[in-house]
Amino acid sequence: MKSLSRCVFLMVVLLSLAACGDEKGGAAGEQDPVPDAGADTQEPSEDLPPEQEDAEPQDADEPDPEDTDGPDEPDMDEVDTGQPDADEPDLPPDDQCDLSAKGDENKDRVVLIGHPFAQEVGQQGTTLTSMTLRATGELVRDGVRLDVGVRVGRIEFVPSGQFALVLGERDELISLRVDGAGALTEVGRVELPGADYGDIVMMDNGRTAFIVGSNVNETSGISVVNIGCDGSIELLSEAFFNLRLTRSMALRPGQQSAVLLGGQTAFEPIDDDDLRLLERDGDGWRQTGAFDIFGDFIDAERIGLSPDGQLLLIPNGSVFSEEGSQVSVVAIEGDGAREVNRLTDLPDAREARFSPDGQSAIVTLLEPGRVAVLRRDGLNMVLVEEIRGIGLPEQIAAVERGDLSGLVLLSSVDPQGGPNIAMLRFEGPGQVVDMGQVDLSEDFEDIPGPITVQP
Numbered sequence: 001m002k003s004l005s006r007c008v009f010l011m012v013v014l015l016s017l018a019a020c021g022d023e024k025g026g027a028a029g030e031q032d033p034v035p036d037a038g039a040d041t042q043e044p045s046e047d048l049p050p051e052q053e054d055a056e057p058q059d060a061d062e063p064d065p066e067d068t069d070g071p072d073e074p075d076m077d078e079v080d081t082g083q084p085d086a087d088e089p090d091l092p093p094d095d096q097c098d099l100s101a102k103g104d105e106n107k108d109r110v111v112l113i114g115h116p117f118a119q120e121v122g123q124q125g126t127t128l129t130s131m132t133l134r135a136t137g138e139l140v141r142d143g144v145r146l147d148v149g150v151r152v153g154r155i156e157f158v159p160s161g162q163f164a165l166v167l168g169e170r171d172e173l174i175s176l177r178v179d180g181a182g183a184l185t186e187v188g189r190v191e192l193p194g195a196d197y198g199d200i201v202m203m204d205n206g207r208t209a210f211i212v213g214s215n216v217n218e219t220s221g222i223s224v225v226n227i228g229c230d231g232s233i234e235l236l237s238e239a240f241f242n243l244r245l246t247r248s249m250a251l252r253p254g255q256q257s258a259v260l261l262g263g264q265t266a267f268e269p270i271d272d273d274d275l276r277l278l279e280r281d282g283d284g285w286r287q288t289g290a291f292d293i294f295g296d297f298i299d300a301e302r303i304g305l306s307p308d309g310q311l312l313l314i315p316n317g318s319v320f321s322e323e324g325s326q327v328s329v330v331a332i333e334g335d336g337a338r339e340v341n342r343l344t345d346l347p348d349a350r351e352a353r354f355s356p357d358g359q360s361a362i363v364t365l366l367e368p369g370r371v372a373v374l375r376r377d378g379l380n381m382v383l384v385e386e387i388r389g390i391g392l393p394e395q396i397a398a399v400e401r402g403d404l405s406g407l408v409l410l411s412s413v414d415p416q417g418g419p420n421i422a423m424l425r426f427e428g429p430g431q432v433v434d435m436g437q438v439d440l441s442e443d444f445e446d447i448p449g450p451i452t453v454q455p
Contacts, residue, residue, distance in 0.1 A: 102401070106135045165209055211224075214245050222249065246261070264292075276290050288335055351394060364393040366392055371386065407435070
């Protein structure tokens with residue numbers, strides 16, 4: 001559950017943007033606007049309002065026999081309705097495809113961005129847009145807007161980048177085929193156990209994903225999803241791992257064990273432990289250790305595990321906790337975990353991410369509009385600086401290979417400048433450089449939320 005302070009701050013930002021929009025109008029900066037990818041099929045039906053989080057996917061419209069588009073113009077109806085192309089080539093059997101192959105490390109990459117607000121203030125958004133991150137580092141607004149029928153909580157690519165999983169905040173998971181920034185097609189959708197969702201963990205093989213949902217009962221925990229060669233998704237109900245109030249998960253090196261944040265409860269049956277070590281058990285998981293790190297409530301978007309699996313960062317932005325505004329640094333040693341440091345005075349800490357070399361990390365501080373930069377010191381992390389001027393940063397997307405390795409993308413919305421994508425880059429131990437930002441339009445529906453980039 002998001003903090004109350006975030007909700008209040010967002011309302012202030014929205015009102016500020018409304019005032020700015022009346023004066024300025026149009027898009028901020030010189031970037032071309034995102035094309036409207038087919039208004040006939042993008043908008044939800046009257047029976048399915050955008051704010052309905054459990055909305056069913058909209059059926060595709062029948063082709064218009066009077067369509068006069070020339071051969072060079074894509075049929076945007078097909079893109080928006082999410083239906084596969086009729087002439088799609090045959091795919092290999094599920095035991096022969098390779099969704100782990102990442103391809104050229106210096107390719108152009110597709111960036112996907114979820115939008116939590118609709119054009120009308122007070123309504124929830126159910127769309128995502130696409131952009132292209134050029135191999136040169138330029139972020140270009142050349143994509144489409146796709147209505148997925150649910151408010152997006154997290155987006156994650158398979159390693160090959162052919163497909164992306166889109167997680168609704170409530171109980172739906174959607175699979176998209178990504179043929180470029182201008183071509184997004186829905187290929188699968190499953191219903192998850194009823195919970196609040198915000199974390200997807202993808203295995204390196206690209207065929208299995210773990211979806212973390214938080215609730216107080218038997219529907220809270222880790223769902224296991226298989227991904228087919230065609231991007232279809234299958235929920236393995238028998239592999240479900242139940243744990244109350246689960247928050248976030250990170251795979252350890254080798255991907256046969258994991259760290260899970262969750263399980264701590266102040267109600268019957270009381271559980272003091274908030275950190276779990278897990279081990280693969282068939283398709284699912286079994287617990288091998290439990291540890292008490294924080295004394296009361298925890299509110300974190302995503303934990304961060306170092307590439308060597310030795311250090312874990314746990315942000316706690318809870319406004320209800322006496323240990324809020326803190327980040328715990330935990331050493332993971334075999335089947336044990338121990339806190340080695342506690343970083344304080346980090347208000348509304350939301351998400352942590354290590355650099356590709358594991359020598360640095362960043363933590364987003366939502367309401368202050370800052371990003372904390374950490375440097376590794378053996379089995380410890382120390383605070384180096386805070387980068388300011390990034391409005392409401394929360395989720396983190398990063399490039400981890402090629403010439404752009406270490407580049408970080410953050411959704412941002414500034415009360416004065418409007419919605420944008422901020423860019424940072426890891427340059428050395430404890431060194432992060434601000435690379436500027438790409439402005440989006442000042443429309444409420446362009447306020448960015450969840451963000452991810454192709455591997």
